Amino acid sequence: MLNFFKRGRRTEPSSADHTYTQTDIMGGPIPPHIAIIMDGNGRWAKNRALPRMAGHHEGMKTVRKITKLASELGVGALTLYAFSTENWKRPKIEVDYLMKLPEEFLTTFLPELIEENVQVRIMGDKERLPKHTLNAVERAIRETAENTGLILNFALNYGSRTEITAGIQKLVEDAKKGWVNPEDITEELFSTYLMTDSLPDPDLLIRTSGEIRLSNFMLWQLAYTEFWFTDVLWPDFKEGDLIQAIAEYQQRGRRFGGV
């Protein structure tokens, strides 16, 4: 049971471990949808006696690097947990800083994303986002809507339980209008009431910084997802760590509940 969650360790490979290269993984299945809980930004800054915002800023650079590699590898969708509904509890100065990061990221990297045929999307409750944040994100969504490459899906002010209860409310409304009969309600139908309607469920979930929990992230969608945890802090997460996660994903035999 102790091996239930195999952590991705960046230590010297022992007989049990192996460090993989990009070439190693190109022969196997590339996960069509990877989701990442980008944890460890505050601790990264604390370890360097820097303000927490420095960790968030460094983490933003990792977003660019990992997006670029995922696009090169042919990943279909990359969902990144950038801001949860619980993050509003953080100090105002930190929330205000975080809400400026989408603009900074897009101002700097949108041309590159367009060049790489990346399509930007967001999922979450947009109502509470500051206007300046929403304007920047909606512009990027418009400018990349026709792109057919990697779908870069940011979870912004996202919480899975809120997503699920909002989906139930919409489904009940449709049932009251006679558009849906109770006996027609299936997992597939309910999935269309969620924010990930047009995306397949994640095949691989990565969480950095050693935390082993879901933190109200994609609770419905992760039912059959392979989990890969690493002690590496998100700002220190490198291309080799993504390759290691994909390689170990390829080693696992996914059964979707079967034998």
Ligand SMILES: CCc1cc(N2CCCCCC2)n2ncc(-c3ccc(F)cc3)c2n1
């Ligand atoms: C609004 C919170 C937030 C935090 C954040 N961090 C801080 C926390 C996690 C580590 C990554 C850096 N990033 N990084 C990119 C974005 C981003 C979001 C939407 C978009 F369309 C383009 C970029 C971002 N957004």
